[in-house]
Amino acid sequence: MSGPERLDEPRRWWEKLLGRMLHAYFALTRSMTMGVRAACFDGEGRIFLVRHSYTPGWHMPGGGVERHETVEQALAKELREEGNLVISGRPQLFHVYFNNRTSKRDHVVFFRAQVEQTAPRRPDSEIVESGFFALDALPPGTTKATYRRLKELEGGEPPASYW
Template sequence: MRIVHTYFAVARGMTMGVRAACFDDAGRIFLVRHSYVPGWHMPGGGLERNEVAEEALIKELREEGNLKIIGRPKLIHVYFNTGASRRDHVLFYRVDVVQTAPRGPDREIVECGFFALDNLPQGTTEATYRRLAELAGEQEPAHIW
């Protein structure tokens, strides 16, 4: 990750990404496990130059889970992501989705799937739990991812 952020430090003054809490019609959340970082995360990724955030969100959800957004994404909060670098921000959305086809593993996504909120997989990240608590109104949104 440090190499990627070093590259982006040269290519971009600031990095920004999108991430989403993706719910199916049964109320389950979609999570991914990457090959390059431990734990289960909500899907998302970085914005490219000249890319609109919502377009990046649509692209990332399609790539990471074969997910199609139903309705409009709801922007929940903007976070400073100090875990990635001192210049990274994350736009966090809540979306309803359908999966258009199963998503098999590849070099980036090792595993993915929908999970009941009361039965998240072992290794779900603390940030994921915090975002879910914020969505449920159990705590105020933080400013740090």
């Protein structure tokens, strides 16, 4: 099923269940959840986006920070896993957001990164599509949060407190 068609449908029951199960697990194992995301740009100025199997829309890549892991280590790991991406230089910390749509204790550390892709990312059970897109040609179904973060990065709006 393609991205735009998928967005018109309600979330499937198993998507909701999986999300709740993951957050229940994190609630039992952590007092606060923290994740990382990055606006990843290639040498042509295109941004890398992913479409997950378990939530609708196109997103910037990222994921959870595990115990004994720095946010930069988590970012490098997630970019490698979600896009076969390697960060060139050092990622720039942009802002930390409270993601109260996920839970009452979730925070997102957001970076801007210059990246190179070591190989195309093949679809699997987590990432069903991914790719680089020109900023003026983002795919249908790009999330509102992605658009907000891009506007903040370009200086069109100050960073919000909430994801």
